[in-house]
Amino acid sequence: MKFIIDCGHGGTDPGAIGPTGLKEADVTLAIGKVLESISKMVGHTPVMTRTSDEYVSLKDRAKFANTQGGKCFVSIHCNSFTSPVPAGFEIWTSRGQNTSDTLASSITHQWSKAFPDHLIRADWSDGDVDKESGFYVLKHTAMPAVLLETAFISNPKWETWLREKGNLKKIAEVILDGLEAWGGK
Numbered sequence: 645m646k647f648i649i650d651c652g653h654g655g656t657d658p659g660a661i662g663p664t665g666l667k668e669a670d671v672t673l674a675i676g677k678v679l680e681s682i683s684k685m686v687g688h689t690p691v692m693t694r695t696s697d698e699y700v701s702l703k704d705r706a707k708f709a710n711t712q713g714g715k716c717f718v719s720i721h722c723n724s725f726t727s728p729v730p731a732g733f734e735i736w737t738s739r740g741q742n743t744s745d746t747l748a749s750s751i752t753h754q755w756s757k758a759f760p761d762h763l764i765r766a767d768w769s770d771g772d773v774d775k776e777s778g779f780y781v782l783k784h785t786a787m788p789a790v791l792l793e794t795a796f797i798s799n800p801k802w803e804t805w806l807r808e809k810g811n812l813k814k815i816a817e818v819i820l821d822g823l824e825a826w827g828g829k
């Protein structure tokens with residue numbers, strides 16, 4: 645399957661920064677690179693919206709994805725809040741019922757299997773696990789698109805967790821499992 649991997653932030657935009665200085669942009673790139681390499685190993689065709697610590701605008705990410713024409717778009721982020729308390733996993737899709745919702749459900753299912761101790765922060769009001777939003781890359785991509793808030797980098801416990809390479813690899817494997825369960829090999 646051809647799909648787009650979108651590592652959030654980068655370059656002049658570090659994204660959220662954890663209490664001991666971990667940058668969201670570095671975490672998202674590390675996860676994306678592992679996802680790219682393990683996907684290639686099993687015959688997928690992943691395409692990255694950025695491959696280094698560089699700034700790419702949201703508009704360019706969406707535009708690039710649409711010229712590539714992948715089967716879906718996966719944007720990787722870390723959550724943050726002004727208080728160190730919040731924790732948990734979130735996944736967002738574009739508004740309305742569409743095939744992004746089934747992709748979000750598939751990834752969430754794999755996530756809760758792999759990380760049973762993680763809180764899944766969900767908006768169940770419309771029956772979907774995703775919270776519906778108007779995020780630019782979700783709105784302007786022409787394929788099913790999801791945005792993962794993997795964990796809260798603003799929470800000291802989860803910043804430490806995000807520093808572990810083994811955890812980032814596990815996240816990449818979970819995303820790949822979710823993609824394959826949704827879209828096949």
Ligand SMILES: [Zn+2]
Pocket residue numbers: 652653659660668721722
């Ligand atoms: Zn972000």
